[in-house]
Amino acid sequence: MTEPQAGAAASAQDVERAWGDNKLAQVLYHDWEAQTYDEKWSISFDDRCTSIVRDRFLRVLESSPVPGESVPFGRVLELGAGTGFFSLNLKLAGLVEDVHVSDLSPGMVEAARTNAERLGFTIEGQVADAESLPYDDDSFDLVVGHAVIHHIPDVEAALREVLRVLRPGGRFVIAGEPTTIGHWYARHLGRLTWEVATRVTRLPFLATKWAREQAELDESSRAAALEAVVDLHTFDPAELAGTARRAGAERVGTATEELLSAFAGWPIRTFEYAVADSALGFRWATFAYRTWTTLMRVDSALDAVVPQKFFYNVGVTGVKPHPTPR
Known part of the structure; x- marks a missing residue:
């Protein structure tokens, strides 16, 4: 049986197959959505969305301040980037510099690259599983994600990978996850x-x-x-913070939005x-x-x-510890 083409509408048969293969479901759904995703969710790369992304990012970032930390962040990876909504608007806002994107969906990686080119800059992109990232240790100053970890089967494993590719003292900021x-x-x-x-x-x-x-x-x-x-997970904010700590993060903070x-x-x-x-x-x-x-x-x-658990969106941030001197 042939695989559906990226960007093509899934048939009822495709959907039936996807029930038994979550990785296929992730690729199928996000490839299907790639060409219309921005329109569906009113995503743009203008003052409206740049302001939303800037405020959302800073809200999560500031839930756990780090003394001496400054923006812009240098080399940045967006995990499960989709069409680049989060990282490209962060670049437009002047909060990040060198953008790299990854996504399990080839269609989404291509859509993010296309959006970047239309905005006048080039980004690096790779098709990648968040639980096994194809990047070296200590590669990035910042890892970001938006509405991504609820799609990942093993969230703790993905956060361990995020911490692996961060440099010591580097930060991750994940926003827009459903409570x-x-x-x-x-x-x-x-x-x-x-x-x-x-x-x-x-x-x-x-x-x-x-x-x-x-x-x-x-x-x-x-x-x-x-x-x-x-959509594999929903999160209690306190439990999500605990997952980040078990993965090895320090200075963990959470922030919520939308009630x-x-x-x-x-x-x-x-x-x-x-x-x-x-x-x-x-x-x-x-x-x-x-x-x-x-x-x-x-x-x-x-x-x-109002307690955080009642809001619709939760974000989490944490820092990669520096090695303990021997």
């Missing part, structure tokens, strides 16, 4: 919104403008089925997938973005009083 409680309410909100939106838009007086083509809905359903295969913004954001995003593209315009996009950013500011205030 256990956040994942629960996000999925329930998403499913409810999908069911309501797809049913209501089929009503005769709405269908012409609002209903998405059935073939597109079927493809979205196959994507959701694969997503359920590739009220997640309660609004997941229904808004799901609604956008469920209705015809032509039904929504600039006013909707402005409303959605302003709603999310306003609630994110409220969430920042709630951070001081």
